[in-house]
Amino acid sequence: MASKNETKITAEPGKQELFIEREFEASRELVFRAFSEPEFLMQWMGPSDMDMKIDKLDNRSGGSYRFVHTLRNGAGEFGFNGAIHEVAAPERVIRTFEFEGLPERGHVSLEFLTLTELPGDRTRLSIQSIFKSVDDRDGLVQSGMEVGLNEGFKKLDDLLIKQF
Amino acid sequence: MRRDVFQAIADPTRRAILTLIALQAMTPNALAEHFDTSRQAVSKHIKILTECQLVSQEQQGREIYYHFNPQKMKEVADWLAPFQKMWEERFDRLDNILEKLKTQKDGK
Numbered sequence: 001m002a003s004k005n006e007t008k009i010t011a012e013p014g015k016q017e018l019f020i021e022r023e024f025e026a027s028r029e030l031v032f033r034a035f036s037e038p039e040f041l042m043q044w045m046g047p048s049d050m051d052m053k054i055d056k057l058d059n060r061s062g063g064s065y066r067f068v069h070t071l072r073n074g075a076g077e078f079g080f081n082g083a084i085h086e087v088a089a090p091e092r093v094i095r096t097f098e099f100e101g102l103p104e105r106g107h108v109s110l111e112f113l114t115l116t117e118l119p120g121d122r123t124r125l126s127i128q129s130i131f132k133s134v135d136d137r138d139g140l141v142q143s144g145m146e147v148g149l150n151e152g153f154k155k156l157d158d159l160l161i162k163q164f
Numbered sequence: 165m166r167r168d169v170f171q172a173i174a175d176p177t178r179r180a181i182l183t184l185i186a187l188q189a190m191t192p193n194a195l196a197e198h199f200d201t202s203r204q205a206v207s208k209h210i211k212i213l214t215e216c217q218l219v220s221q222e223q224q225g226r227e228i229y230y231h232f233n234p235q236k237m238k239e240v241a242d243w244l245a246p247f248q249k250m251w252e253e254r255f256d257r258l259d260n261i262l263e264k265l266k267t268q269k270d271g272k
Binding site: 005007013014024030031033034043044 | 170171173174248257261263265266269
């Protein structure tokens with residue numbers, strides 16, 4: 001089922017942050033459950049060509065998590081981990097994120113996940129990620145794990161589609 | 165100084181210049197008429213865009229025309245596409261899960 005709800009990704013050039021925004025046809029409580037309960041998280045979070053394993057998920061303020069994505073062809077696995085700063089159900093999660101595939105440790109980003117109630121039993125998800133440096137953000141973008149799309153790019157993209 | 169496509173399109177004036185010359189190749193004078201800033205300021209933006217290979221210059225008789233290089237711009241679109249696609253796929257799966265959860269809840 002292709003959704004009519006657009007995924008909006010904003011990553012302005014030269015900045016250390018990126019934003020992901022999406023609306024869902026479900027109550028905030030349900031969206032929060034799908035984000036916090038391992039059973040549901042595993043069904044949607046992993047990239048489509050990878051299997052996802054939850055190594056650890058202590059989903060509370062002061063908790064931590066570790067997820068592992070494994071390529072189906074066995075070519076490799078990628079770990080992610082972080083500390084959970086705050087869980088304020090069902091509206092907010094603040095946590096760190098570190099990709100374990102980098103040659104050195106310490107390239108940690110900070111994520112704010114916010115769920116806003118909308119009329120008609122709908123919910124808006126906003127994710128803001130703040131990186132240690134512009135290079136860290138762009139590096140992750142280039143790895144294909146985290147990429148951004150700026151409003152300005154979008155306009156040019158639309159223009160390109162029309163023109164060429 | 166970093167000179168790549170992303171730096172080039174970080175500036176709103178440069179994005180406007182690209183939008184204009186993507187529609188039609190333009191002389192420096194014709195381009196400058198669209199902006200309130202000085203001609204020197206526009207020239208500086210053009211210089212950066214040229215260094216990033218987004219704009220090329222062509223001499224036609226006595227006039228110079230600026231051309232847009234769509235191939236270079238495509239690099240940006242291609243670079244961004246995988247991430248957008250990954251999240252769209254994730255969220256589409258999440259939609260399906262939410263539909264199931266809603267049904268379960270109603271069934272109780």
